[in-house]
Amino acid sequence: xxxxxxxxxxxxxxxxxxxxxxxxxxxxxxxxxxxxxxxxxxxxxxxxxxxxxxxxxxxxxxxxxxxxxxxxxxxxxxxxxxxxxxxxxxxxxxxxxxxxxxxxxx
Numbered sequence: 001x002x003x004x005x006x007x008x009x010x011x012x013x014x015x016x017x018x019x020x021x022x023x024x025x026x027x028x029x030x031x032x033x034x035x036x037x038x039x040x041x042x043x044x045x046x047x048x049x050x051x052x053x054x055x056x057x058x059x060x061x062x063x064x065x066x067x068x069x070x071x072x073x074x075x076x077x078x079x080x081x082x083x084x085x086x087x088x089x090x091x092x093x094x095x096x097x098x099x100x101x102x103x104x105x106x
Contacts, residue, residue, distance in 0.1 A: 038086050
């Protein structure tokens with residue numbers, strides 16, 4: 001059976017699921033699944049964040065901080081590390097400076 005997965009997963013996402021020796025700590029299928037969830041989540045948040053920044057006047061970094069606060073809640077469906085990755089990816093998609101995340105979120 002060939003591995004025909006076509007989506008390139010960035011090293012920053014692999015880092016969330018590897019140990020100190022750079023070995024995956026979860027099956028590759030789960031890494032792929034989680035990457036797709038996180039990438040989709042970041043993409044879907046772009047328009048909302050632009051609106052909050054533009055329409056309400058919230059500063060870019062504060063918009064990202066608020067997103068991170070929401071993502072670290074248990075109801076978000078992402079891990080703490082994934083929440084940090086999503087917010088960093090979101091900043092990249094928006095063309096905003098990334099924020100420094102508090103604690104072990106990166």
